[in-house]
C-alpha cells in the first residue's frame with residue numbers, strides 16, 4: 001500500500017513554513033487545554049503520523065459550518081485546516097463533481113476502510129423513507145449508514161448534526177434527526193454551534209490524530225475542553241451581571257457602555273460553548289462582545305426555545321406564552337376565585353346571623 | 367402523650383384541641399421566611415428590577431447577592447422540607463392526622479364531598495382527624511410537597527451547572543436531560559414558583575378568614591398549636607355517606 005503523507009508534509013507542500021507549523025501546533029495545544037509539555041507530542045504526531053483522510057458529508061443544513069471552517073481568516077488555521085482535512089471529499093470546495101466525485105468518495109472509503117474520519121454537517125431527514133434529502137442518488141440515511149461503516153470516528157459538525165437546529169425545529173416536517181440518534185455503533189463526537197468555531201473543529205481533529213482518540217466528552221458527547229463551561233462563566237461582561245447593571249434596550253446607555261445583556265435575552269447562562277474564550281475570527285470578537293446577546297446556538301433544539309431574545313423560553317403550549325404570563329394569570333385567577341369565595345362566605349354568614357336575629361326578635365315579641 | 371390521644375382544653379365557651387407540635391410550628395415559620403426570600407430573590411434573578419446607581423460594576427453586587435441569598439434559602443428550604451418529610455412518620459401529633467390513602471375509594475369520596483362542602487360554603491367540621499387537615503387539604507399539601515420537590519430538583523440542577531462535574535451537578539445533573547434541556551428546566555422552575563404563589567394567596571386568605579370569621583383558630587394554631595371548636599361540638603362520622611341516604 002502506498003504510504004500516506006503526513007500532515008506536516010501536506011502543509012509544507014502547500015507552502016507553509018516550519019515556523020508557522022509550530023505556531024499552529026502551539027495554538028492548538030493551548031486550545032485543547034493541554035499542558036505545554038504536550039506541545040512536542042503534537043508536533044511529532046503531526047510530523048510522523050499519516051494524515052487520516054476526512055470525508056465531509058453535507059446533509060440537511062445551511063453550510064454555515066463549512067463557511068466557518070474555510071473562511072476562518074486566521075492565515076494559519078485556514079491553510080492548515082485545508083491541509084489537515086485532506087478533504088478528499090467536501091462538496092462545497094472539491095474540484096470533482098457528479099459521478100466523478102461519488103466515485104472518489106466510495107473508492108477512498110474502500111481503500112481506507114477503518115481509518116478515515118467522517119465529518120457530517122447537517123441532520124438527516126427520516127420521514128417518508130428519507131426522500132427529503134438525497135445525495136448521489138441515495139437518501140441521506142442510506143448514504144450515512146454506508147459511509148459510516150468504515151469510519152474510525154464520526155464528527156458531527158454543527159448544531160444540525162449534533163442536536164438539531166433549524167432543520168429539526170418544530171414541527172420538523174421532514175423528521176430530521178441528529179447523527180448520534182442514527183449511528184450508535186461508532187464513536188460520535190458532537191461539535192454543536194451554528195456554526196461551530198473553526199478552532200474547535202480543528203482542535204478535535206488534531207486530538208484525534210495525535211492521541212488516536214477523541215478528547216474527553218461530556219454526557220452530550222461534546223468535548224469538555226470546548227463545551228465544559230457556560231458562556232456566562234467566562235463572559236467578560238459578568239462583572240456587570242453580578243453588579244446588577246443591565247442593558248434594558250438595545251441602544252440604551254447601558255448598551256453603549258457594554259453592560260450585561262441578560263435582560264435583552266442573553267442565553268449565556270445556559271449555553272455551553274467556547275465563544276467567550278476562543279472567540280471568533282482570530283479571536284477578534286464574539287457576539288456578546290459586539291453587543292448582541294448569546295442566542296444559545298449550541299444548545300439542543302435551540303430554535304424551539306423561542307423566542308430568541310428572552311432568557312426564559314416560552315411555554316410550548318398552543319400559541320406559546322411566557323411562563324410569567326401563564327403564572328400571573330394563574331395567580332390572579334386564584335386571587336379572584338378566593339376573593340369571591342370569601343365574600344360569598346362572609347355574606348352568607350351575615351345573612352344567617354340577620355335571620356337568627358329576626359327569629360329571636362319575633363320570639364321576644366311573642 | 368400517646369399518639370392517639372387527643373389533648374383538649376375546655377374553656378367557658380370553646381374546646382381547644384392540641385394539633386401542631388412545636389416542630390411543625392417552627393418548621394412552618396421557617397418556610398414562611400425562606401419561601402418569601404426565595405420568591406423575592408427569584409423574581410429579581412428572573413427580572414432584575416433594580417439597577418444600582420453606579421457607573422462601574424465595582425462595589426455593587428446586587429445580582430450576585432440575590433443569587434447567593436436564593437441559594438442559601440434554597441438549602442434551608444430543602445433541609446426543612448426533608449426534615450418535615452421525616453416528621454410525617456416520626457412526629458407525634460402530625461402523624462396522627464396525616465392520612466393519605468389515595469388507593470382507597472373512601473379517600474376520593476371524602477375529598478369530593480369536602481370539595482362540594484367547601485364550594486357551597488358550609489365548612490362542615492367532621493371527623494376528629496380532620497382537625498389537622500381534611501382530605502382535600504391533605505391532597506393539596508401532597509401536591510404542594512411534590513411541586514416543592516421538583517422546584518428543589520430543578521434549582522439544584524441549575525446551580526450544579528456552575529461547576530459541571532462538581533458536587534451538585536453529580537447529584538442533580540440527571541434532572542436536566544429529564545426535562546429536556548436547561549431552558550426548559552428554568553421555565554419549569556418559574557412555572558412552579560407561580561403555582562406556589564397561587565397556593566399562598568389562597569392559603570393566607572383562608573386561614574385569616576377561618577380565624578376571624580369562623581373562629582376555628584386556624585391562624586393562631588400555628589403559634590399556639592391549638593385549634594378551636596365550639597363547646598359541645600361532636601365529630602360526625604363519614605358525613606359523605608349520610609348525604610346520600
Ligand code: HEM
Pocket residue numbers: 269312401404405407408409411412413436437440441443444517518519520521522524525552555556558559562
Ligand atoms: C419556593 C421555592 C423557589 C422559588 C419560588 C424559586 C424561584 C426562582 C425564580 C423565579 C428564579 C428565576 C428563574 C429565571 O428566570 O431564570 C429562580 C432561579 C434559580 N433558582 Fe429558584 N426558586 C425556589 C427554589 C429553589 C431551590 C430549592 C433551589 C436549589 C438550589 C433554587 C435554585 C435556583 C437557581 C440556581 C436559580 C438561578 C437560575 C439561573 O441561573 O438563572 N431555587 N428561582
Ligand code: SF4
Pocket residue numbers: 231232233235236237238239241259260261262266267268269288294
Ligand atoms: S452578557 Fe450574557 S453571558 Fe455575559 S454576563 Fe451577561 S448574561 Fe452572562
Ligand code: SF4
Pocket residue numbers: 193194231271272273275286287288293294295296297298
Ligand atoms: S455566543 Fe452563543 S449564540 Fe453566539 S455563537 Fe456563541 S454560543 Fe452561539
